[in-house]
Amino acid sequence: MFARVKTVKRGGKSLRYLQIVENIWDKKRKKATQRVVLSMGNIDTLDRAKVDKLIATLSGFTEKVMVLKASEDMLLRWAKPYGDVYVLESLWKGLGLEAILSRIDSEKRNEFPFERAIFCMVYDRLSDPGSKLSLSEKLREEYLIEGSESLELHHLYRALDVLYENKEEIEEKLFHKRRDLFSSQPELVFFDTTSSYFEGSGEGSCLKRYGHSRDKRPERKQMVIGVLITREGIPIAIRVFPGNTADPKTVKPALDDLSRRFGIKRAVFVCDRGMVSEANLRLMAEAGYDYITGLRMASHPARKALSRQGRYHRIERKGKPELWVKEAVVDGERYIICYNPDEAERERAERGEIIRKLEQEIETNPKALIRNRGYRRFLRARKGLLEIDQAKVSEAERYDGKYVIKVSDPRLTTESAALAYRELWRIERAFRTLKSSLDIRPVYHWTDRRIEAHVFICFLALVIAREIELRLNRDVEEDGERISAERAMRVLSRIRAIRVEIENNSFIARTEIGKEAHMIFKALGIQEPQRIFRV
Numbered sequence: 001m002f003a004r005v006k007t008v009k010r011g012g013k014s015l016r017y018l019q020i021v022e023n024i025w026d027k028k029r030k031k032a033t034q035r036v037v038l039s040m041g042n043i044d045t046l047d048r049a050k051v052d053k054l055i056a057t058l059s060g061f062t063e064k065v066m067v068l069k070a071s072e073d074m075l076l077r078w079a080k081p082y083g084d085v086y087v088l089e090s091l092w093k094g095l096g097l098e099a100i101l102s103r104i105d106s107e108k109r110n111e112f113p114f115e116r117a118i119f120c121m122v123y124d125r126l127s128d129p130g131s132k133l134s135l136s137e138k139l140r141e142e143y144l145i146e147g148s149e150s151l152e153l154h155h156l157y158r159a160l161d162v163l164y165e166n167k168e169e170i171e172e173k174l175f176h177k178r179r180d181l182f183s184s185q186p187e188l189v190f191f192d193t194t195s196s197y198f199e200g201s202g203e204g205s206c207l208k209r210y211g212h213s214r215d216k217r218p219e220r221k222q223m224v225i226g227v228l229i230t231r232e233g234i235p236i237a238i239r240v241f242p243g244n245t246a247d248p249k250t251v252k253p254a255l256d257d258l259s260r261r262f263g264i265k266r267a268v269f270v271c272d273r274g275m276v277s278e279a280n281l282r283l284m285a286e287a288g289y290d291y292i293t294g295l296r297m298a299s300h301p302a303r304k305a306l307s308r309q310g311r312y313h314r315i316e317r318k319g320k321p322e323l324w325v326k327e328a329v330v331d332g333e334r335y336i337i338c339y340n341p342d343e344a345e346r347e348r349a350e351r352g353e354i355i356r357k358l359e360q361e362i363e364t365n366p367k368a369l370i371r372n373r374g375y376r377r378f379l380r381a382r383k384g385l386l387e388i389d390q391a392k393v394s395e396a397e398r399y400d401g402k403y404v405i406k407v408s409d410p411r412l413t414t415e416s417a418a419l420a421y422r423e424l425w426r427i428e429r430a431f432r433t434l435k436s437s438l439d440i441r442p443v444y445h446w447t448d449r450r451i452e453a454h455v456f457i458c459f460l461a462l463v464i465a466r467e468i469e470l471r472l473n474r475d476v477e478e479d480g481e482r483i484s485a486e487r488a489m490r491v492l493s494r495i496r497a498i499r500v501e502i503e504n505n506s507f508i509a510r511t512e513i514g515k516e517a518h519m520i521f522k523a524l525g526i527q528e529p530q531r532i533f534r535v
Contacts, residue, residue, distance in 0.1 A: 344401025
């Protein structure tokens with residue numbers, strides 16, 4: 001079936017008529033003939049709007065609409081990432097962030113769209129982290145975010161100030177929204193800290209201080225960041241401390257957050273050995289929380305627990321390394337000794353390599369060993385000469401693959417307590433996400449309030465990232481291959497929005513959705529965007 005122009009002579013004039021015809025096979029004459037399906041009338045007096053309407057009507061019955069006539073008036077203005085923005089908008093609304101921030105916006109009566117400014121900064125963290133200056137440029141040239149058209153650089157900075165003023169309220173409302181969804185209080189709450197350093201002198205800031213650097217950059221001023229998360233890895237709250245804050249000093253504010261702000265009356269507080277002090281353990285007990293905490297192997301309680309006799313029993317963990325545990329009671333306190341054979345083998349191999357290098361250096365360059373702290377612990381001086389201290393080597397062998405945890409809740413089984421402590425990797429992964437995927441550093445701000453607001457933007461991005469991963473990997477086995485939020489956002493960003501202009505008409509259409517992106521939409525429970533979504 002096709003369009004045909006038929007010329008007819010009438011009254012000495014040539015008239016042209018537009019017809020829709022089709023080829024049919026004439027069995028009797030055994031040849032193809034043409035049959036007129038529809039006559040559209042004289043071309044010179046034809047109502048072209050009716051033709052457009054006919055084409056538009058027919059296009060609803062086909063998967064692909066072919067452009068029948070292309071001309072110089074047809075322009076493809078731009079192509080911008082769209083699939084990732086579309087998904088983030090859906091999650092943003094579902095988690096209640098749009099409503100929370102919009103209410104703050106209405107109360108503050110800002111002269112700019114505050115909620116949109118925060119959304120844009122969170123999206124930038126998840127897609128292409130950079131400075132606020134670079135974001136203002138990307139909003140003009142690269143991003144397609146509805147409602148961001150009026151945003152300028154000074155609006156982004158002002159939005160950080162408003163965000164800082166309302167940080168605690170946002171955390172609390174977000175937490176209670178999630179708790180309503182899951183209809184239960186978290187049984188385990190994990191807490192840990194990390195550090196992030198600054199470029200430059202950091203003058204005029206109370207946060208920027210020298211301290212113990214997890215990034216191995218002691219020459220840089222830094223801040224300390226503490227994060228509370230649930231057993232599922234859902235972030236609850238984030239706090240920023242001066243860079244010289246010792247880990248034990250961060251525990252009381254975290255406990256205050258749990259009880260005062262989030263109303264969590266009963267939970268097991270899980271933290272690493274760096275947080276442990278007798279004062280902190282008393283604080284946990286006074287707050288009504290039980291705890292599972294690691295101990296330093298050189299501490300007196302850990303040594304006494306290791307000296308207790310008892311048989312290990314094996315914990316079955318599908319697809320995971322072996323873990324053997326036994327319980328010991330020391331001075332009325334409950335301890336669990338954990339042993340990982342794979343970790344023990346790795347530590348033996350590492351120490352063997354150190355001993356081999358030590359023996360070589362003793363012969364060739366003994367002075368260099370004095371400055372190496374890792375090597376020095378296996379040495380001793382005897383009659384003015386350095387030699388391997390076999391007693392220290394044997395002492396280290398006792399601890400291969402072992403660690404000791406202290407447990408306050410008598411209702412927790414040995415197995416459940418050991419596995420709960422192993423789940424601290426969730427918060428370690430959260431820190432890796434903050435530092436790598438979300439690029440919390442470099443921090444381009446100088447005032448403490450904007451530094452804290454920037455960290456909170458990264459926290460909100462972490463909340464979204466964790467929501468994506470929870471939904472995508474809901475049915476994945478513990479040892480199965482998981483999809484990260486970073487990969488999901490990268491796949492979704494390949495779905496582009498294209499602005500098309502034909503004569504006086506314009507619209508925005510999306511590119512095709514690939515197989516992997518289709519699976520992501522389905523796993524997230526989000527409806528795929530329409531082909532043409534803005535006219």
